[in-house]
Amino acid sequence: MNNSSFFKIFFFLLCIIVAISYTRRYNFKDNYSKNPKQKGIHIFGWRNDLSDLELLQKSNFEWVTITPFIGQKHHDQPEMRMLALEDSIRIRARFVQFKKKTDSLDLHIMLKPHIWLYQQKKGMWRSDIEMQDEAAWTTWFDAYEKTMLTYARIAEELEFEQFCIGTELEKTIELKADRWLGFIKKVKVVFSGKLTYAANWYEGYEHFPHWKELDYIGIQAYFPLNDGSPVEQSKLEKTWKNYAKKLEVFSKAQKRPILFTEIGYRSVKGTATRPWEWNTIGNDTTNLSLEEQRLCYQAFFNTIWKKKWFYGVHIWEWQARANSDGKNTDFHLENKPAFDLISRAFNKN
Secondary structure (H helix, E strand, O other): OOHHHHHHHHHHHHHHHHHHHHHHHHOOOOOOOOOOOEEEEEEEOOOOOOHHHHHHHHOOOOEEEEOOEEEEOOOOOOOEOOOOHHHHHHHHHHHHHHHHHHHHHOOEEEEOOEEEEOOOOOOOOHHHOOOOOHHHHHHHHHHHHHHHHHHHHHHHHOOOOEEEEEEOOHHHHHHOHHHHHHHHHHHHHHOOOEEEEEEEOOOOHHHOOOHHHOOEEEEEOOOOOOOOOOOOHHHHHHHHHHHHHHHHHHHHHHOOOEEEEEEOOOOEOOOOOOOOOOOOOOOOHHHEOHHHHHHHHHHHHHOHHHOOOEEEEEEEEEEOOOOOOOOOOOOOOOOOHHHHHHHHHHHHO
8 A cells, every 4th residue: 555545544534533523522313403402400319210310301301410529628728539440430330320311311411520618718619719839739730630531531431412621610710721721622632522611600701711612601690680679570580681681792702602501599588689599598498489489480581591692501400319399498499380480491492
C-alpha cells in the first residue's frame, strides 16, 4: 500500500469517527426536532428501587437528573473526598442498573455532581469556595478535575445524554477562569454528549465566561418572585416576565439557549419570596402552603416555559426513598397539587 492510499483510508476512518461523535452529541432518539424542551427532575434515594421512574415517565417527565455529592469539609480548604477505585466501580454498577431502567422507559439522563460542604463556616457554601494560596488552588482543582472526569468517563461509557461540569462554584470561576477553560476542554475529550454548567441565578450566570464552550446556559433558577406581600399569580407572572427580558438578551448575546438546571419551590408560606431557602422558613406544618408552591410553578409555565430561547427545566426534586402524603413543607412533589400541574404542563408541550 502506498502512502497516498494509506492516508485516504486514514482520512476515511477519521471521518467516520467524527460522524459518530457528532451524531451522539447532536441527535437523540426522542422527538427533539419537534420540541427541544427538556422535561426533567432531580431524583434522590432511588438505590435499588426504581419503581418511581415509571411514575415519572407516566407523568410526562422525559429527563431525570442524578446528583452524586462530592464531600468537601470547608470552603477554604482544598481537601475533598476522592473516589477510590472501589467507589467508582460501585457507582458505575448502580448507574448501569439505573440506565437499563431509564432506557426501557425512554428517559434521558443528566449527570450533575455537586460539591457538598459538610462543615460550613458562618453560612459559607460552595459558591464561596476560595483557596488561600496557589498551592491550595492547585490541590483543589486537581482533586475536582480528577473526580469530575471520573464521572464524565462513566457518563460517556453508559451513554448518558448530558453532563453538568459544575454547580454554583462562582468564586472559583471568578478567580480561576483559565483553569476552568482547561477543565472544560478535558471534559470534552472524554464525554461526547451535551454539556452545561449550573450557574447561580444571582451574579452567577452573567459572569460565567465560557458559555460558548458549552451547549446550554445552565441556571439554578431560584429567582425571587414576590416581595413578601400576599401571593397572587398575576404578580408572580409579571416578575417572571421582567426576568425573561434580561434572560432573552443574554441568550442572544451568548448564542446559546437557556436551560434551568434547577428550579424548585417548597410547599411553604414564603417560598415565592425566598425560593432558595431550605429550612430557614420553618418546617412545621403551620406554615404549609401547597397553594403557594402550585402558584409559583404555574407562573413559570405561563411565562418562561413558552419562550423559544428556553430549552427546558430540571425540577428540584423527587425523593424515592419513602412515600410522601404531600403534607410537608419540602421541595418534594409527591402527592402535591404542583406535581399534577407540572405533569399537565409537560403533556401540553
